[in-house]
Amino acid sequence: MRLPAALLAAVVALSALAGCSSDEPARPGVVTVGLQEPGTLLPADVDDQAGRLVTGALWTPLADYDPVTGKLTPRAAASITSPDRVTWTVKLRPGLTFHDGTPVTAKSYVDTWRAIAGENWKTTPVLTKSLRAKQITAPDPTTIRLVLDRPSSQVPAWLSAPGLVPMPASVLASRDWNAFAGHPVGDGPFRLADGWAPGTGGTLVRVTPAEGKATEVDLHVGDPVEQYDAVRDGSLDLVTSVAGDRHEAMHTDFPDRHTTWPLPEAGYLVFPTGDPRFADAAVRHAFALAIDRAALEAGPLAHQVDPARALLPPADAPGERTGTCRPCTFDAAAAKSLLAQSGFTGPTTVYFDPGSGTWTRPLASGLASALGVPVTAAQRPNGQASGPSTVDVKPASASPADLLSALASAAGYTDEGFRQDLAAAEAAGSAAEAGQLYRVAENQLLRDLPVAPLWTGHGHAVWSPRLHDVRASAFSGIDLAGLSV
Structure with missing residues (x-):
């Protein structure tokens, strides 16, 4: 007998939680985790929270890098060193293997990075635009040697990018990336049994x-709302995203069993600095002051973000923050007065990429109301947009250099002083010195404001009483290997 379509869909949805029913005892040592569908499990092309969660369990990065302190914690690498910040040596821990039993060698990394550099993946710019090594070699099985085209203090941050993990020789030979993403073979604490089943x-x-x-x-x-309820009801151990309509309940349903962590994701309003209407920094500051970031966070962005408090998101911000971000403040009266003084009359359009219209349209409406000029929203055309644009940026590494450069480039901002600040920061002799110089560059962008910070992403998780040691980090999310039961 064939089930009606609606009933069949319900059966499929219920079966997604099979094996973790509240009527069945939890299996010793087994943890059930809810997540959304990853975009891909090809590590160099991952830029979403679910994908980072899974690939972070399947692979071990060379190191972990803390952008606030500049501290480098070796993982697959035993050390990452340089005598002059031009020639860098990575020593691998001995005995590393892929889950298929083949050894992980320095050549595994060199060949993987060569493949990444030749593709158009999310991590590709870390190699081709940031690292820019003149030479990458494997002089022996546990040594990677890189020679850059200039001194750089950012190599530890770049090499810690989770997308720069090695792939086995089999896929590097076949180049069947889609098949590999369905049955990934890593070198991390977990292996994926029987591959990945999309939708399941x-x-x-x-x-x-x-x-x-x-x-x-x-x-x-599965659906985050249903999975949240399943954790609350005891039929699921952990859910790695919390829907907006469960955000407030999270604090009472799980008072001591929830966590929030920064994601490498941020939203900006990019001004076309070459457009005479936006050449005056006063106009750009007026628009920035007219944005009610808290309303966006609580409304169309559904509590999945924090209102921006700086240009750099916490996942890429070096050192401790000092001072306040005046352009991050909502002040409609000051915005309207400043715009009137500038002589800007409008109208203008705010452009957005597919998927960003749900929050860009309310942003444009709020700008129109606060500034008293016509502001509409439209999807970005194929050609150059004739107005400000919203962008959702997802850095692939923890280096602030990548994000600062990308934002300036998006706005057509070519100030020579800013360029020199970035160069000085990259050539700095220590992480602390580099952090201070990147702050100088960040503050210049906040003064000239070619881009206005809007929001920074964060992740949520809630879990059952049987779990302990639940920790999360920006680029890998929940540490599945650290979960205690």
């Missing part, structure tokens, strides 16, 4: 047992 999920199995830690993680793709 997959099972992570720990490679080397660790006392008290999860031995298996069952990943279930």
